[in-house]
Amino acid sequence: MSLAKRIIPCLDVDQGRVVKGVQFVDIRDAGDPVEVARRYDDEGADEITFLDITASHEGRDTIVHVVEQVASQVFIPLTVGGGIREVADVRRMLNAGADKVAINTAAVFNPEFVREASERFGSQCIVVAVDAKRVSAEGEPLRWEIFTHGGRKPTGIDAIEWSQKMVEYGAGEILLTSMDRDGTKQGFNLPLNKAVSEAVSVPLIASGGVGNLQHLADGVLKGGADAVLAASIFHFAEYTVGEAKAFMAEQGIEVRL
C-alpha cells in the first residue's frame, strides 16, 4: 500500500468550449467542459487539467466561469494552464476553485514569477509546464531544450537544468511535455521523462504522445513519471480512464481503482 500513480485527462478549452471533439455517446453536449469533466470524474480520473487555448485576451474570462462551475460539481483536484502570466491570474484561478495553476511561457520570460507565485500561494499549487524538444543530433548524447510558442521558438535553455531551477524557484510539480512527441501517438519520450524525473525532487507529470494504454504504463514504468497526462485517447473515447487504470494495475502499477 502506498501512493497511487495518477491519470490526468486534459481538456483543451477555447472560449469556454472543449475543443478536439469529444464523442461520448451519452453526453448531451460534448463541448461543455462541465459535462466532460463530470464524465472523467465518474470514470475515475485522479485529477483534471484544463488548458485554456483562447487566443484573445477578452475571451479568457470564460475559463474562470468554467472552473467555477466544474469546482462546484467535481470534487477532485483541478489544474488550469494557459495564459497564467501574473500573480493576479493565479489568484483568480484559485479563487474560482482551481487547486493548481500551470505556468508555462511566463516562467521562461520571467522566472521570478514562479518564485513570487509559490511564495504567495504555496508550492503545492504551482505547476511549471516544461515544453522540451530534442536538440542533439543522432549519435550525440541526448540533450533537450525548452521551446516556447507551441514548440516553434527555441530558447537555448537546457530542459533538465531548467526543471531543476524551477523546483528551486518553488515549483511543486513539473508537467513535462515532449514537443517531439506531442500529437504523434507514438508514446512519451521516455529518456526525457526519466532524465527529468531523476533530476528533480518533486513529482513529474509526463505529457505528449500517448496513443495507447501501454504508453501510459511505460510512462510510469520506464519514464519514472508520478502521473501521466493524456488528451486525445480520452477525448475521442478510444479508452476510458477506467480502462486505462485497469490496464496499468495489470502491469503492477499502483492506481486508485
Next chain:
Amino acid sequence: MSTVAVIDYGMGNLRSVSKALEHVAPDLNVVVTDDADTIRGAERIVFPGVGAMRDCMAELERHNLSELVKEVATDRPFLGICLGMQLLLDRSEENEGTAGLGILPGEVKQFPNPLIDADDANGERLKIPHMGWNQVAQQIDHPMWSEIADQSRFYFVHSYYAEPKTPDEIAASSRYGFDFTCALYRDNIFATQFHPEKSQHAGLQLLKNFTQWNGRS
C-alpha cells in the same frame, strides 16, 4: 437552519470546501467567514488552510482569530483540514520553527529529503511533496469514518506531517516511506492531513459524516 462556518483567514481556496459541504448537505447553511460573531454562532466549524505554517499563523493573528479558534475548538464539532490540522499542534519545524495553536499536543515534522522508500527493493527515492491519492488506515472506530471503507484512498498534498505526542489521538495513518499520522481526533475535534473536499466519494462521505456528527467520539 444549522450553520457551518468555514473559517476564512485569507489562506487559500475555500470555495472547494464550501461547495463540497453544500453538495453533501443542501439544507445546511455554509458560510465562509472571518466574522467572530458568525463563527461563535455556528453549530459546526471547518478550519482549512494551505501554504506555509508561518504565513497561516500570521494571518490568523492579523484577523484576530487565534483565540477564537481555540475557543470554538472546545465545544462543538470542529474539522481541521491540511494546514488546519497542523496548526492545532504545539509547533512545526517549518520556517525554522513556528509555534502552532497548541490545541492538541504534538509537533509537525518535515518529510526527510531524500525520502527513501523502505518498501522498495531498489530503495527508490520518493518525491516531495507527498502528492496524490494514498490509502488511509483507520486506527479507531469513529462516527467520522461511518460508511467509509478502511484503506480508502484520499487526496494528499503536503511536505510536512503531524507527530502527535500520544497515540491516543491518532484517528488514521498512511504510509509514504514510513507510517505517518494522517488524521487526529479528540473529543469534539477531528482533523485530517488529506483534503476530503478533493477526495471524491470517500471525501464527500467524510464531510457528510461531519455535518451529522454530534461532536462525540
